[in-house]
Amino acid sequence: MSMLQQGDRTRSAPPAIAAELIERCRAGQLGAFEEVYRAYKSFLYSLAWRFHGNRFDAEDSLQETFLAVYRNIGRFEGSAKFSTWLYRILLNTCISRKRRERTDEQKTDFSFELSHPASADVEADVMLAQLLQREISTLPELQRAVFLLYATQGFTHEEIGETLRISQGTSKSYYHRAKETLKKRLRAAGVDGREG
Template sequence: MQALANNLNNTTITDHLVSRCKKGDVHAFRELYNAYSAAMYNICLRMTGNTADAEDTLQEAFMQVFRNIERLENAGSVTAWIKRIVVNHCLSHLRKKKVYFEEVDNIDVGDEDGAVDEDSFAWTVAAIRDAIHVLPHGYRTVLNLYIFEEYSHKEIAAMLDISESTVKTQYMRAKDKVRQIVKQKNAIR
């Protein structure tokens, strides 16, 4: 019951905040930025791979949010709306950097379970994060969109203007590459 009350209260607060933003209240813009910037920065950092690009992309995305806040019809969907803008800015940034997505038709990507014995080495959050960070941009982008942003392969294909099979292949290869990187790091220990 308390969770429902908190959720209704948060929705009311968000509705009021968006309403104030639509009226041009600069303090409301600051509150909106403060409420969402940390989570959106994490998306930017995961997708761009470095702090400077993440910061620039975040600022550009929030400028678009502020310019277009009057277009937001349902304040209850503000999080999804902001996230979509942030992801689109990240993708635009990656396109400018000419991130390469390898087009494939019917390439065998191997067994999803693979021959890697995952129990034979330690999986740590830091090791996986570091491994994702060093992935090629194409792999990292697909992996982030699928795992962290929870887009479907079909949605990712549409966003990146590539085939769904390419998305699936990039995702499988990214997972395999993460396994390899973590396994190599643990072998060096």
């Protein structure tokens, strides 16, 4: 039987982790950590990449996150959702990494295509996506974390509150402010909100 159980969410949510797998991680089994890594790597790496705006910091953040998971798995309380705990570690790592490197020159790499083009005007959407991605990575850290969790990972404000240890109201307020900032910056870049 697979150690990974499918979560409740219909959206591309990360799988829930079986208690047995967590126990194996607690026992220090490298294979168990690898199983967790394989299950979550795309979700966490995408989030880190969007947070930092470049793959180098995203790779380092993911590496630091799994080292922190190894170090702290003994302190993981079963009452919390494992994915929430994992996302919390990743975002804390991203935020503290960003603080350490705040003075460094911003380096971004955003050449990509959308995973599923959103409208017939694919080119315009891809351009907007690249611009949006760039602007997301310059938002204030907490606003950025909230925006990414809500808009790209499909978290509810309740889940965001639990993950970032903030209230639901704060999460909603950060999300609203992030969206307003993004709209303002996109408008300044000459992008109109209308389709096509």
